[in-house]
Amino acid sequence: MARGKTAGAKVLAPGLNYIGGEWLPDEDGLVLESRNPADIREPIGSFPNSRLNEVRAAVHAAKQAFKTWRLVPPPQRGALIRRCAQVLRDRKEAMARLMTREMGKPLSEARGDVQEAIDCAEYYAGEGRRWFGETTHSELPDKFAMSVRTPIGVCGMITPWNFPVAIPSWKIFPALLCGNTVVLKPAEDTPACGAAFVKALADAGIPAGVVNLVQGIGEEAGAALVNHPDVALISFTGSSYTGSAIAEACGKSLKRCSLEMGGKNAQIVMDDADLDLALEGALWGAFGTAGQRCTATSRLLLHKKIHKTFVAKLVKAAKALRVGDPLDERNQVGPLVNQAQLDRVSVYMDVARKDGATLRCGGKRATGPGLAHGYFFQPTIFDGVTPEMRIAQEEIFGPVTSVIEIGSLDEAIAVLNGTKYGLSSSIYTRDVNGAFRAIRDIEAGITYVNGPTIGAEVHLPFGGVKNTGNGHREAGRSALDIFSEWKSVYVDYSGKLQKAQIDVQA
Ligand code: ADP
Numbered sequence: 001m002a003r004g005k006t007a008g009a010k011v012l013a014p015g016l017n018y019i020g021g022e023w024l025p026d027e028d029g030l031v032l033e034s035r036n037p038a039d040i041r042e043p044i045g046s047f048p049n050s051r052l053n054e055v056r057a058a059v060h061a062a063k064q065a066f067k068t069w070r071l072v073p074p075p076q077r078g079a080l081i082r083r084c085a086q087v088l089r090d091r092k093e094a095m096a097r098l099m100t101r102e103m104g105k106p107l108s109e110a111r112g113d114v115q116e117a118i119d120c121a122e123y124y125a126g127e128g129r130r131w132f133g134e135t136t137h138s139e140l141p142d143k144f145a146m147s148v149r150t151p152i153g154v155c156g157m158i159t160p161w162n163f164p165v166a167i168p169s170w171k172i173f174p175a176l177l178c179g180n181t182v183v184l185k186p187a188e189d190t191p192a193c194g195a196a197f198v199k200a201l202a203d204a205g206i207p208a209g210v211v212n213l214v215q216g217i218g219e220e221a222g223a224a225l226v227n228h229p230d231v232a233l234i235s236f237t238g239s240s241y242t243g244s245a246i247a248e249a250c251g252k253s254l255k256r257c258s259l260e261m262g263g264k265n266a267q268i269v270m271d272d273a274d275l276d277l278a279l280e281g282a283l284w285g286a287f288g289t290a291g292q293r294c295t296a297t298s299r300l301l302l303h304k305k306i307h308k309t310f311v312a313k314l315v316k317a318a319k320a321l322r323v324g325d326p327l328d329e330r331n332q333v334g335p336l337v338n339q340a341q342l343d344r345v346s347v348y349m350d351v352a353r354k355d356g357a358t359l360r361c362g363g364k365r366a367t368g369p370g371l372a373h374g375y376f377f378q379p380t381i382f383d384g385v386t387p388e389m390r391i392a393q394e395e396i397f398g399p400v401t402s403v404i405e406i407g408s409l410d411e412a413i414a415v416l417n418g419t420k421y422g423l424s425s426s427i428y429t430r431d432v433n434g435a436f437r438a439i440r441d442i443e444a445g446i447t448y449v450n451g452p453t454i455g456a457e458v459h460l461p462f463g464g465v466k467n468t469g470n471g472h473r474e475a476g477r478s479a480l481d482i483f484s485e486w487k488s489v490y491v492d493y494s495g496k497l498q499k500a501q502i503d504v505q506a
Contacts, residue, residue, distance in 0.1 A: 020061030021208025065209025078128015234385030263423030
């Protein structure tokens with residue numbers, strides 16, 4: 001779905017790749033065009049449509065830069081990352097406005113996206129003085145033992161459009177802190193945001209070649225990065241379909257790979273919950289970023305005792321949400337990112353009706369003054385959904401939520417767990433015993449109690465179980481395990497050959 005905005009032929013002042021410290025055009029003069037999804041008449045810019053040659057050049061630059069960057073002491077790497085935080089802070093408003101224009105999330109959410117990158121930089125800057133390993137005793141006398149983290153090499157980062165600054169930051173800052181160099185291939189729907197982010201890092205003083213930017217489409221530039229033999233690691237966020245293809249390619253060459261993919265997140269509302277609070281959470285979780293978050297609340301599991309009242313209130317509140325130009329701060333729901341995404345969400349309306357769900361509000365493209373040239377879709381609620389229906393199982397990535405009635409906490413948890421994904425989850429209840437059972441039994445990487453399914457903070461692990469990921473966690477200290485290797489070191493100062501497990505037996 002990522003190529004919906006890229007087909008235009010008009011060449012504007014072109015954006016550039018950033019390779020080895022230089023801003024360079026595409027070798028063949030090919031361009032990708034980016035347009036405002038709230039009004040597709042407005043061009044944002046044109047960018048290189050890079051292929052193998054540009055990727056090769058970027059990987060080469062990163063490989064050269066790795067020779068020196070890996071030797072920079074981690075506290076100094078951290079200090080440079082702190083400078084990145086400052087530059088991002090200085091440019092926060094401009095970057096947020098660009099983001100809103102390029103991918104359509106409301107301005108307040110775009111500011112949050114840039115803030116997340118600032119937080120992330122601050123966090124990993126601090127980690128520069130905490131890049132700890134372990135020291136321990138050998139089982140043999142006069143022998144010292146320790147473990148240290150070491151960098152991996154050139155890391156290829158492949159990122160989506162829905163968090164076009166925050167997600168690259170989650171990957172790039174911990175990778176840099178660990179002494180790696182980077183080639184970023186941002187989503188083809190948000191090349192301007194990718195460029196603005198890399199420019200901030202370059203202007204903050206990240207040395208030439210340490211971070212490189214290659215714009216282009218997934219099947220060309222992305223695949224070239226995945227398949228390049230000098231790329232030691234791929235860190236990917238995007239669809240399960242693409243993630244699976246990347247994992248397969250990485251598996252063949254035994255390349256390290258961390259994947260962050262889809263979700264089908266549910267919010268449980270029990271009969272003892274604070275219903276007004278749960279309602280606010282549901283609205284924010286389901287319709288924030290027009291539902292285009294991997295942690296969006298795409299299922300609402302409502303206890304049968306509160307089901308009817310809750311749905312009535314939710315429908316009223318959803319109908320009252322203001323859909324429109326995301327730069328206008330009175331609007332709460334912006335457009336979908338591109339035509340392909342609009343088509344995809346529209347198809348699910350028919351799927352839901354055929355499966356027997358009841359449409360309670362929305363269900364079609366939003367129309368009205370100022371909406372004609374954008375990909376706007378009405379906030380949509382389906383009721384009477386059963387757990388096995390396609391809209392309750394498949395990731396839609398739009399302002400659509402499905403209500404499923406449940407009779408008990410056990411049933412709610414079973415339904416919540418009954419998809420192939422396991423990213424985020426939420427329960428609203430005042431019963432502390434029930435909340436702790438949910439924390440224990442829900443199969444997801446993230447569980448919120450009395451909060452919506454969205455709201456991750458950068459110092460905690462982020463990621464999911466089952467088909468959402470492949471066992472890694474981004475953010476927090478856990479990201480350091482993606483971007484570094486452990487080395488165990490033994491120093492024998494006995495002056496003689498000592499044999500572990502043979503000289504000494506417990
Ligand atoms: P979405 O559907 O959310 O756009 P994708 O998984 O298609 O998600 O895209 C996420 C990122 O993966 C984008 O940067 C895209 O260009 C890239 N991508 C898509 N296909 C491939 C591929 N075959 N190889 C490498 N990267 C890809």
